[in-house]
Amino acid sequence: MKLSNGNKGHALVRYDDARSIDTLTIQQGNDETLLMGLAAAGALHHLKQEYLTRFWNSEGLQLVIVCGSGNNGGDGLALAGLLCADPDRYPDADINKRMSVYALPPKSAASQFYEAKLRRQGVTIRPLQKLSEDVAEMVKHNELTIVEALLGTGQSRLPAGDIATALQAIDTIRNAGRAKLVALDVPAGLTESGLADSAPTPDCVYTFGSEKAVTALIPGLRVRRIPCGFESQNEEAVFAASTALYRSEPSDALHFFRRNDADHKYSAGHAWMVAGEHDMEGAALLALQAFLGSGGGYVRHFHPSPQSRERYLSILPSAIYHDATDFVKACEVQKPPRSILIGPGMRSDTVDSLREALIEGLTILSRRQQRLTVILDAAACSLAFDDRFPSVQCLITPHVAEWKSLGGPAVSCVDDLEAARAFSGRIHAYLKGPVSFLFAPDQIAVYNAPLPSLAVAGSGDLFGGLLLRAACGHEADRPICDIVSACVALQRRSAESSMHPEQQLKFIQEILA
């Protein structure tokens, strides 16, 4: 997998990939016990910094470690063992008063090793089934941290039996309001088919090695990646064998909107737009203002209703306006743009009435401008699936309902990702939601940093204008994934300052000035 550029992100692994990495690493002489110990040491380091800062100084702080029978449970046992010998403890501290361990009998030799080590240190290991009986006592604690090590990447079905009962107990303790929950590697109940209803969402996941794809799909879930002794060449080999899947993180991407001293209006960014029918001019105006406000140099705008002209001219005289009926002619005779945005503020019947002309015009433009990028939003996304749509770099930006109306498969879990990527085929599809996805021909990117202030009318139009700008600027040759990431990062930065797109636009102009 290649992550180009300043597009900051990290690889996501599926459960099968995680098992392959484990197997290869162990085959090369890294003993399972060693890996488990390293994982536990990393987890303890962060736990002490984040949840157990005053553990040895505060009698009130309690830790509960809940372990399943697999190696995930082994991680929990190893963690408990390390805490017993933590150099920060008081010599006479009674660990059994501060830490409770509940566990199923461990299956692997490595887990059994850590269980025996824990017993040697005098720790009481209670049967997992006892957890439910102790709930009433636990909810009384003011400062409780629960480490959940019930199931890891070995889970392939919904929690059942003792594991399901233990999860319910954890949920009850959480609902009492005061306990923090940290899951090791992945939360129990989180399979690649989704999150079990009964599974509590942790405050944080301490994952071992690369992040697992499952956690990247839970909105806003905090995931800390902890090295545990895997070998990089094994991870690379496993990544290379499957469709690249990564989590994109907002990064500083202002260079996508940069202007040069020698720029003229075309070299600064030359784009076209077809958008904003009568009474929906606001959407087009917001996209136009985002384009110009983020550094675009020249924009030609085609509007479906002739009576909109006065409104456009009175609000934004710096764009060049045409009736949409002029589109084909313009494609034949005008200087072709580098990028074109179609769709903001257009209903599906309007798109349908313009369909022939749009396809014909785009076909002409694609011959005249080899490096054209077509961005389709809202109802116009359907153009990309028209058999006559020209062979041109194309990005669609539907939200979930629009994606569904295109026939796109639901995307709610890891198992859904490949079907969605196959559906978008040669097109790039940025599916907008609290967790957004970019499906590209050779990769899938997950954008998981929900920001409630982006859930407002106009956000999509502003985003469209930024995309239009970045796709015709000095970095227009960069992969679409990088262009999308740059726009996501810039819009997020602006949305942290204000809830309203108009205000966000002002902020964007300030930071780009």
Ligand SMILES: NC(=O)C1=CN([C@@H]2O[C@H](COP(=O)(O)OP(=O)(O)OC[C@H]3O[C@@H](n4cnc5c(N)ncnc54)[C@H](O)[C@@H]3O)[C@@H](O)[C@H]2O)[C@@H](O)CC1
């Ligand atoms: N082998 C390695 O290289 C490393 C593995 N590590 C840990 O090992 C974990 C994987 O260990 P395992 O493969 O043992 O898998 P798990 O620890 O997920 O446990 C799988 C066990 O639970 C049972 N099980 C699966 N789904 C269940 C369900 N829904 N309800 C009840 N029982 C269920 C299975 O029958 C199996 O016995 C990782 O997630 C990670 O935490 C770490 O120690 C780091 C290194």
